[in-house]
Amino acid sequence: MTADDLRRNSDNFCYRHPDRQSFVLCQRCLRTICPECQTPAAVGVICPECLRDQQKAASPAQRKAERRWSRSRPVAVADTRPLVTYSIIGITLFVYLLTLIPGIGSTIQQNLLYFAPALYPELTGRFEPWRLLTAALVHGSFFHVGLNMLALWMIGRSLEPLLGRWRFVTLYLLSALGGSVAVTLLSFLTPVVGASGAIFGLFGALFVIGRHIGANIGGIAIILAVNLAIGFIPGFNVSWQAHVGGLLTGLLVAFIFTRTRSRERRGLQIALLVAVFLGLVALLLVPVFAPGLVLR
DSSP, rough: EEEEOOOTTGGGSSSSSTSSBOOBBBBTTTTTTGGOOOOOOOEEEEEEHHHHHHHHHHHHHHHHHHHHHHHHHHHHOOOOHHHHHHHHHHHHHHHHHHHTTTTTTTHHHHHBBBGGGOOHHHHHHHHOOTTHHHGOOSSHHHHEEEEEEEEEEHHHHHHHHHHHHHHHHHHHHHHHHHHHHHHHOOOOOOOOOOOOOHHHHHHHHHHHHHHHHOOOOHHHHHHHHHHHHHHTTSOOOOOOOHHHHHHEEEEHHHHHHHHHHHHHGGGHHHHHHHHHHHHHHHTTTHHHHHHTOOHH
C-alpha cells in the first residue's frame, strides 16, 4: 500500500499507526484506533490521548478510587479473535458429520437442504422457511465442505476483526439468505446444499471494504472472478445462482457498512440492514404473484 493510499483513506487507519487498518472509533474523539491503542471505557473504547485527558480532568478522589478499582479488576484487552468464524466452521463440520451417520444422515440432509417449493404450501403442502439458512450447513461431500470452510477460515480471519462479530455474522447470514433467494428466482426446482452463497458474500464484502480503505484488491478480484466463472462451466455441478445471489448481497451489505461506520450513523446502518432483509424476503413473493417467471 502506498503513502498516497494511506492519505486518501486515513479515516480507515489508526491515527497513531497509519499502516494498521481498523473500523473501530474512539468513543470520545471518533478517530480510528487499532486494537493496541484501544482502552475499554464505560461505553466502547477510547484512544490514549482521550484517556490522558480523562485522567487529568479527574479529581483526587476519583483518581484514588480508580487506583483502588484497577487493583481489584483484571485489565480488559480488546479481543480480536475471529470467534464467529471458528464457531461457524465448527457447527458446519458437526452437521456434516451428522449427515454421515447411517440411517439418519440422509434424513437430516433432506430436512436442511434448500428446496424452494418447500416454502410455498400451495405447491407442496409444507412451509419450511428455515431451509433458507440451514442449506449453508449441509454439504454434498468432504471436498465440498472442506473447500468452503477453508475459504471461510481464510477470509474470516481478516474480515471479522475488521467488521466486528455482530456485523460479520449479519453479513454471513444475509449472504446465505441472498443465495437462497437467487436460487428461488433462477432455479426454482433445484435442491441446493452448501455455504457457497455465504462465502461469495464474504468475498464481495472483502472486495468492497478493501477498495474503500485503499488496499490492493487485484488479487481478490481475480480469485472472485475465477470462482464465479467455475459455476458456469458444465460438469462442475455447482449452483451459480447461489453464488451470484450471495455475492450481490455481500456487496450491498459491505457498502452499507462502509458508508455508516460512525457511531452517529449506527441507527441508519441497522435500518438499512433490516431493509436489505425485508427486500430479500419480498423477492420470495415473486413465485406467488408471478409464478410464470420462476416455474419454468
